[in-house]
Amino acid sequence: MIKSEARVYDRDNLGDPGLENDTHLIGSKAAAIRIGRTRLLTVALVFAISFVVLGARLVQLTVIREPAHSLAFISSSPTKSTAGRADVVDRNGVLLATNLLTASLYADARVVPDVAVAARRLVAVLPELSPSAVHERLSSGRAFVWLKRNLTPTQQAAVNDLGIPGLYFRAEQRRLYPHGALEAHVLGFTDVDGNGIAGIEKYFDQDMRDRGPEGQSLQLSLDVRVQHVLRDELTAAMRRFRATGAAGLVMNANTGEILGLTSLPDFDPNHPSAAPALARFNRATKGVYELGSVFKVLTVAMA
Numbered sequence: 101m102i103k104s105e106a107r108v109y110d111r112d113n114l115g116d117p118g119l120e121n122d123t124h125l126i127g128s129k130a131a132a133i134r135i136g137r138t139r140l141l142t143v144a145l146v147f148a149i150s151f152v153v154l155g156a157r158l159v160q161l162t163v164i165r166e167p168a169h170s171l172a173f174i175s176s177s178p179t180k181s182t183a184g185r186a187d188v189v190d191r192n193g194v195l196l197a198t199n200l201l202t203a204s205l206y207a208d209a210r211v212v213p214d215v216a217v218a219a220r221r222l223v224a225v226l227p228e229l230s231p232s233a234v235h236e237r238l239s240s241g242r243a244f245v246w247l248k249r250n251l252t253p254t255q256q257a258a259v260n261d262l263g264i265p266g267l268y269f270r271a272e273q274r275r276l277y278p279h280g281a282l283e284a285h286v287l288g289f290t291d292v293d294g295n296g297i298a299g300i301e302k303y304f305d306q307d308m309r310d311r312g313p314e315g316q317s318l319q320l321s322l323d324v325r326v327q328h329v330l331r332d333e334l335t336a337a338m339r340r341f342r343a344t345g346a347a348g349l350v351m352n353a354n355t356g357e358i359l360g361l362t363s364l365p366d367f368d369p370n371h372p373s374a375a376p377a378l379a380r381f382n383r384a385t386k387g388v389y390e391l392g393s394v395f396k397v398l399t400v401a402m403a
Contacts, residue, residue: 185294191323200275200276204270205246207266226255229247250274256269275289275369287301289369289372300320321357333348345365
């Protein structure tokens with residue numbers, strides 16, 4: 101036989117201690133749930149606002165602002181330089197790129213008396229030239245043909261001593277990078293005609309051409325001293341770990357200025373054509389890498 105029991109609460113039962121305990125437990129759980137939900141919503145709201153602010157800032161930096169100001173580590177300096185393409189200096193005025201007056205050799209093939217003899221004598225003092233290419237150009241019958249660009253003073257004197265009719269020199273400016281490979285990936289390089297091909301030389305190519313009669317140099321936020329230390333440390337790390345490449349960047353966190361930027365292997369911008377494509381690749385700005393863990397902050401906030 102099944103016995104059933106019903107319990108009825110009235111005003112006299114409200115003082116029952118068991119009922120009070122049950123009510124207290126239920127209320128505590130509800131309060132804990134409410135607090136947890138409030139904390140979760142607060143964290144979500146804070147992160148949502150943060151992402152909106154960051155997104156707006158990125159749009160401002162990359163879309164709204166002028167391109168000339170989009171690179172935080174570039175500015176203009178009133179430092180004087182010689183005529184032609186603007187010099188480039190670091191934050192302390194140390195020269196990073198300048199122009200060197202050189203002579204380039206060309207010929208009026210119409211007036212060269214003996215092409216075979218002229219080609220043979222010319223290659224004798226400029227052995228890097230191809231005999232067949234020189235003979236072909238001197239035989240073209242054209243009024244202007246390039247033979248060699250940017251001769252050294254010694255080479256110019258040697259060609260001049262040949263006394264071959266129809267050979268002439270044209271004054272040109274060659275881009276010179278005094279520190280060699282130290283800032284190669286930042287500065288980039290120019291072609292033989294002085295056109296910017298990579299790096300700062302390409303980005304500010306027209307600006308450096310049209311800088312005005314005052315001859316203002318382009319001043320970077322780079323610090324050559326920091327650049328030296330950064331490159332030495334990366335080189336040592338590559339040797340230690342037998343790595344195929346390395347990249348590093350030193351930034352002023354308060355201003356966003358780049359004090360040092362290095363990518364290894366690097367190259368000599370004075371002779372860019374001799375550098376392999378791997379050396380010209382800027383790992384610091386063009387490399388693609390896996391992101392680190394960016395969600396641990398969410399895990400900690402929800403704990």
